Each structure stands twice: as structure tokens, then as C-alpha cells.
Amino acid sequence: MILSLNAIVLSKIKYNDNDLIVKCFTQQKGIVSYILKGVLKSKKNKRIAFFQLLTQLDIETDFKANRSLQYVKDLKNHTLYSSIHQNVYKSAIAMFISDVLANALKEEEQNEALFSYIEAALNWLDISQDYSNFHLLFLLKLTKYLGFYPDTTHMDLSYFNLVEGAFDFNKTHEQFILGEDLNLFKTLLGTNFDALDAIKMSSNQRQRFLIILLKYYELHLIGFKKPKSLQILNEVFN
The missing domain is CATH 2.40.50.140 (Nucleic acid-binding proteins)
Known part of the structure; x- marks a missing residue:
């Protein structure tokens, strides 16, 4: 055929x-x-x-x-593309994102909504001038299509339980987001790509929060492993 x-x-x-x-x-x-x-x-x-x-x-x-x-x-x-493969920073993001997708979509069947999301996000990255936090928002929004988007019912609570994928009253184990990272998490949950330039963070904050997101993936996707390109991404944006 x-x-x-x-x-x-x-x-x-x-x-x-x-x-x-x-x-x-x-x-x-x-x-x-x-x-x-x-x-x-x-x-x-x-x-x-x-x-x-x-x-x-x-x-x-x-x-x-x-x-x-x-x-x-x-x-x-x-x-x-006009810049993704020419810009060293965008190329590092592309390598990392492709690593994540190849890992997360192992058995994925037709999913037009997911395809449209990835397509639109890449087109945004290609034309964007402020993209240093792109991969963070990309990973967070991707969870919506993979079936483990955070439950935002109780966003006023002081902890986010990575295992349960929901906000919580108490911290009962180590897999929680809290403090400054929680504030950033809540901000990203309410942000779209066009508003990313309003979110400012240091390279250390960015790297720390990325590790949290990757842990979230590991907890909810069987066989998901930390991307090999993570080190390259961190070096480029350090």
C-alpha cells in the first residue's frame, strides 16, 4: 500500500x-x-x-x-527549519527532546493530538528568541498526551507528590516537589510557550528542575531512562 x-x-x-x-x-x-x-x-x-x-x-x-x-x-x-539545526543551543535541545521522545514513544500508535503538539512546539522553538526553558515546558505538557499530566485539583497545597501525580498535604516520602521548585512547578503549569520569556531562572535552577521532571517520567513510564544527551544539554546551557 x-x-x-x-x-x-x-x-x-x-x-x-x-x-x-x-x-x-x-x-x-x-x-x-x-x-x-x-x-x-x-x-x-x-x-x-x-x-x-x-x-x-x-x-x-x-x-x-x-x-x-x-x-x-x-x-x-x-x-x-531556519534555526534548530544551525543554533548550537537549539541543537542541544533538539538532541535532548528527540532522546526523550524516542524513549517515551516506544510502542506509540497513531495519536494525531500528540503529533500536532510536537509539531507545533518544534515550530515555536524554531522561531523563538527566548527558548532556554523550552525543554522544561515541553516535557511538562507532553505528560498530558502520555497519560500522567499532574492533577491540578488542589494546587494551593504545599507539596506535589511525584508518585501520585497530585498535590498533597504532607510529605510522606522523598519523591515530592516543595519550596522554590514547587513555585516554579505551579508557574509552569499555568504557562504556555508564548509566555515562557516571563519565567526567569538560573542554570542551577533549570538543571535541578529538569532532574525532577525526568524523575517524574521514570516513575510513570515503564522502562524510561535518563537521556544520554542530558549532560550535553547541561554543558551547553551552563
Whole structure:
């Protein structure tokens, strides 16, 4: 069946000497992995440029549901970024976000709302001038589509229970958000991307809060692991 799919590149790995396996999240079929035969054979092969992390593509494929690796018949850019792959800071964010998505969306099926969220967020990042906290809000809003968005019923309480995903009266174990981090958490819950420039924090605050969010993911997503690109992200924004 010949299909045209809107896709976002999540990861790529070298296979054999000259082949590439690319994992994408598509609007129509969820997670789809492609094998590109011989794409690494020549440095002049222009197809490799299409598969930078988080690139948005239109892919034409002869799709077979029982095949684990699909083949690309034709492709083109769906959205051509102006800065994500040229700006070192945005590139570090893109590497980190793709790491998280590849980890979190292992078995994801078609989910148009999730695809639209990721697409819109990346387009915002590409044109934004104030994006240092983008990844924090991106991760927090992503939980809405993954099924563990924080319960905001009692936001006036003094603790947030990471295990239960809800605000709490008491701190009964170590997996809680409190104090300055809780204030930031509440602020982010009430913020959209266009208002991110109003949130100011130091690099230490940003790194600490990111660790909290990643712990939240680990507690609610089976098999989720801290992204390997976290260290690179922290070094770039330090």
C-alpha cells in the first residue's frame, strides 16, 4: 500500500556499513522505522541531510503492516527549519527532546493530538528568541498526551507528590516537589510557550528542575531512562 506520511525524525542508527535505520513518529501510523539502503555509501548522498533529529518530513512509502522496517520511496521536507539545526543551543535541545521522545514513544500508535503538539512546539522553538526553558515546558505538557499530566485539583497545597501525580498535604516520602521548585512547578503549569520569556531562572535552577521532571517520567513510564544527551544539554546551557 502506497502511503504518504507526515513524520518527525526521533533517532537514527548506522546499520551494516552503508545503511541507516531511522525511527520516526508519524501522524498517520504512529512509530514507523525505515531502513535506508546505501545512504552512507557516499558523502554526496543528499538523502542523509533529511534525517537530522526532529526534522519534519513528508515520506512516501510502500507500507506493509507486518514489516518491521519500511522502505522510503520518496521524501521531502514538510517544514524547513531556519534555526534548530544551525543554533548550537537549539541543537542541544533538539538532541535532548528527540532522546526523550524516542524513549517515551516506544510502542506509540497513531495519536494525531500528540503529533500536532510536537509539531507545533518544534515550530515555536524554531522561531523563538527566548527558548532556554523550552525543554522544561515541553516535557511538562507532553505528560498530558502520555497519560500522567499532574492533577491540578488542589494546587494551593504545599507539596506535589511525584508518585501520585497530585498535590498533597504532607510529605510522606522523598519523591515530592516543595519550596522554590514547587513555585516554579505551579508557574509552569499555568504557562504556555508564548509566555515562557516571563519565567526567569538560573542554570542551577533549570538543571535541578529538569532532574525532577525526568524523575517524574521514570516513575510513570515503564522502562524510561535518563537521556544520554542530558549532560550535553547541561554543558551547553551552563
